[in-house]
Amino acid sequence: MRPMRIMSKKEPFYISIQTKLLMVFLMTTMIIFGVNIYMYFNINKTIVNIDKVYESNALLNELQSNLTQVHRNMESFLDTKDTDAIEGYLRGGQEYQNKLEELNGDILGDESMIVEKNIRNMSKRYLEITDNAIEAKRGRNVVKYKEYYEDASELYGFINSYIYSLNKQKFEDNSNKYEILFSSLKYSEIVNMIILCMASVLSITLIILLTREIINPLKLLAEAADEVGKGTLEVELSEGGPHDEVGIVTNAFNQMVGSLKNHIEQLKESMELESAMKEKQLMMETHLKDAQLKYLQAQINPHFLFNTLNAGAQLAMMEDAEKTYQYVQSVADFFRYNVKKNNDVVTIREEIELVDNYIYIINVRFSGEIHFKKSIDKELINVQVPSMILQPLVENSINHGLRGIEWENIIELSVYRESGNICVSVRDNGVGISAEKIERIMHSKLSAADLKDATSGVGLDNVIGRLRLFYDREDVMEITSAGENMGTEIAIYIPLEA
């Protein structure tokens, strides 16, 4: 993941948002600028043309005023021989001559051109005549200059008329031209306005399009971030987005989401591992308990005892001591059971037989002072249970409940069905047990001193532990006592299905 990010930064197509925005605005500005320049030149050109339209009229007007100036000066000179007039005449004549050069002198196929040529030729003739008139005046040839003057005046009239007509015609032409140009200017204005509008629309569209191109990934990113914020990690933004900062952020976001997912995955895994380990630990504990049990069972060196007791029984048989044989045989059976059923599953019947043996032994030992009563549901006696669970209870009753009491010792064993469970109850009429002690027993918090009291080696807490492990439930035993000297009842609950 990491090298990819570096890659994207180094990509040849990488364009920053700033550059993009700059490009957008540059582009639109260029369009508008170009359109404006184009419009400016167009209109300018038209205006220049419009300016030129009446140029020819201006020239003709000047020509006419020059001609008038020449004629007036000539008249004035002929009248008064005024030197100012002759100067004015010469200057005006020269100017007029120069202006004439601008007129057409060739025979061209256009009425105006021919008129120009005529004006030019007539004017030349006119100037010749006026020159002659001036000359004649200077020479005081009255008849001649009068004649010249008349000719000149007539020609002056013709020329003026021609210039006037030409001017008028040109004015008409120019007006047409002007109209065309003006309408084209108007048209240009409209077209330019339209073009400008179009350019603006284009620019706006471009800006929207391009900024959207920039902003859309951001939007998507924001949406995705929102999704992630809400806890949805299954968000993936498409790779290869824009080649800009947003692209980098998008990639980073993808990586972030990815690593977030990875982290959670790892966390899950480690949690699973932990729970597995806990289980293992529990198992180990169980094994330990099991080992402990085995150890405790092993403490009662069964083989030795068994062999010894067997020998004793045979001896008693040989001596015809029936009761002794019976007793030793019971003890042997008792211990054989312990050896044989050491760690196996047995039926309730077998457990009850063991208790019978145990009671017999104890009654022999204590000269039959314990009254053992049984109330057993025969249907249940074949149910399988862990071995060595009943005897410890009875032993516990004898050791703790009945020891040292003055009244008759009674132990009641009941096996009955109670709401889906088989209840095996051992009840004595002994000293009873305090609630505090019950609590400690139930939670395996017996002190070492308490444990040492266990004569047969298998204590209550061991029974509880084994039952709990075997049935995988907590609620396996109940100890109840009505009060001091009111006896104790220990009940084991075995699930019926098991």
Place this chain on the structure above:
Amino acid sequence: MRQKINNKQLIVLAVIVFLLVIMMIISLIYIRKQVDRTNQISDEEYKEYIRHYAFITESLEDNFWSEVYDGAEEFGEGEDVYLERMGEGLDINYSKEELLKIAIASRVDGIILEGDASKEIRLLIDEAVADGIPVVTVLTDSYDSKRQSFVGIGSYNLGREYGRQIVRIATKETKEALILMDTVSEDSGQNLIFNGIKETLANEGNHLTLQLNTLAVNEDTPYSEEEAIRNIFLYQDELPDIIICLSEKNTISAYQAVIDYNLVGQVDILGYYVTDTILNAISRNVISATIAVDTEQMGVHSVKALDEYIETGHVSDFVTMDVNTVMSNNVEEYLHNAANEDNE
């Protein structure tokens, strides 16, 4: 979704750009065209001609002269001759003399002139010739001037033609034939026409008892001719039986007067020149006959005469034109031709 919107926008964008480009192109073309058109007016390449002739007639409106001018101009175009109709396009109505002066002062290369017998014209013709400008008179001549050539109908022949027409239409009851003449122009051509008519009548119409009279109608002031012609019908005790008109204008004036005063059938008109009006009048028998001159040919000959003189230094003194008479029996042909020309 995003992609879709983008595509749509791209299409919109493309359309806008396309429209923009189209608009730009259209406006560019339009404006260029406008500018070019105006530029063309000023910078147009005009045809350059070798010679510049002036065409001078008394009237600018007369159809006859317009046709002569058109024929001459058309021919001149082929010969690289620019024929200017003097006085046209000017705001002042200059007289023939003034136009002649202008032509001389403008130093044209040749002048085609509706000649007359006045002294001023003769002097001006002489002045032009002295300035090296050849002059050709058309239709009517200026006698004794130094004009290079005359292109026209022989007036005597014309007179004889009129005479023949009078003989054709006159009866024993015909008492008077009136010739409308131009007083001012001391045109000897008119006299020749008169003589032609007179001689023809003497030779071929000696069975007739009609009297040949002339009436001067002035051409120098506007509308004076028309009034003079109307006066014939209003104030003369005895109406003439035949009116002989020597110009197009007079023909139409007389024709109109005959219609206005309800004298169709009582007064016969012998016209001059062919126009639609005159042809229609002939077909309706208001005008008995008219003299048709090939105007185009006349124009061509006048230009030719000038060209010939300028190129060779000499030209024949008199170029005669053919004369045709249009009567009710051949008027259809002329009307047909006129219609064809219109169609063309």
